[in-house]
Amino acid sequence: MAKLRIVSGVAIGLSLAGCAARETAKVAPPPVMVPAQPQVARAPLPPGATPGMRIPALLPDGNYATPNRSLTSAATIWHLRSGLNVAALACRGADEGQIVTRYNTMLTVQRINLAAVEKRYSAEYQSQGGDWRDRYDDAMTRLYNFFSITPVRRGFCAAADEVLADISVAPAEAFDLKAAERLEKLNAPFIAFFRAYDAWRNGTMVPVQQAAAPLTIAAQANAQVVPRSADQPVLSSQPVPAAKPYSPPVINPPSLKVDPAVLQ
Template sequence: MMLSSRRLGRLSLASLAVLAACSTPPPPPPTPPPPVVPTIRPMPPANAVEGMSIPTQGADGKYLTANRGVTSNTALWHLRMGLNVAALNCDKYGPTARNQYNQLLAVHKAALNGANAAVDRNYSVAYGSSGMASRERLNTVVYNFFALPPVIKSFCPVAVTVGAKMIAMPSDQLLEAAPALLAELEKPFQEFYAAYADYLRRLAEWQSRFGATVTVVVSPTPLPPPPIPPGEAPPKGWTPSYKSALEATPPPPSDGGVAPAVAPAASVSGPPAATRTLPDNSQPKLIVQPLPTTSE
């Protein structure tokens, strides 16, 4: 059966309309939202606790510890205490620190006894009858300082290095080298305090940007500066063996003549060797304060 030309025209127009509809591209998908950037809250260094108090900084930028401003004898004694802590707390990294400490006590027994006697004398002169109690209080501060749990991991290898230097050194050089060695032994703690101060700074910045609904203590109260050990006191009964500048200078002649020649003053000599007046305590029994253990 033949279709009329009018009907064929209608079919052609409908086909064109269908084809046109099929060729129209679909609308573009909606623009995705920007990716969510996680805001990671800063964490304390070395697995330290949050809100930990650290010492304040001195004018030289160093954090104030019980090792500041000490005499050579006190520095040597603080070294001995620091290495004692290493001997007790560094076994997980091997027996070297403990073995070194025992060797140190044997090799430098006389020098350590002399430093201990000098520190005893310093406290007795400075504080009288309460001198030994003051010394024991500071000893506790020093022991706890060197046993700070977050620093043990970085402290132990430094203690081994310092211990090796001391064992290899002649005893008569220990006092001169003690202040520099003490600063070396303390370096991991100074670095930890600096890292913790930086953590507090980053935590405060994070809090201001992302933590409006979270309460965070970002400025713990700094630790009070520990007392400075007393200065060096001369041995009991020691007097200078030279004249003062006033005594050594002759008075001017009263008649205007030339002053008589004066014999040269006696050469200056140092104090005699210190003699111990307290009972022997070549291996002082200083109590190490118990501290919580932390996981590495």
């Protein structure tokens, strides 16, 4: 029995030794370090804007269908006066008194000229026949509503203050010559707002600036990472509200109390 136990022990030892010889060490491959994807952020919703709000249509030339496009000389001057009228009515703050004073001064200095401009502008509507007065009044309501878009108020008032300051120091005869340039300045804050809103609505992504991209561990050792160009747009997968036709809110036409002598 003792001899049998010795033989059995040797056999077991040889068997274990054979198994150990057949074992192969398995070593995990080292992790592959790759640059992290740059962080991106969606263009923000402009201050004061609301999802689904209506803005003028974007035209093929990259501009927007505002009431201040494709105007005659008389229409340009009258639209400028209308925009400044809205500023005198709506702009509040430290420059409120200055805007109203300069606007009333402009009415005084340009009284005869503005009366002639309004006559020419009305004649353009009359020449089209039909109920021209209704068309004219509707157009003026849309124009006042446009200049009254609330989210643009701050930029619009700043622009109106600059335009009125320029008018107050420029020669009176330059009023007509610089009307298109000044109207463009009043229109610019609205265009900037529409572009910012469209950038948000279309899901435009903008890169977030950072000093250096940290390293991260790839999910697999053989993963291949293709870096994205910093200026390559990334579109959001989130649904965005569908564009709607521009239809500004209807408000009562503004009125401004001025010195009666101005209108004589």
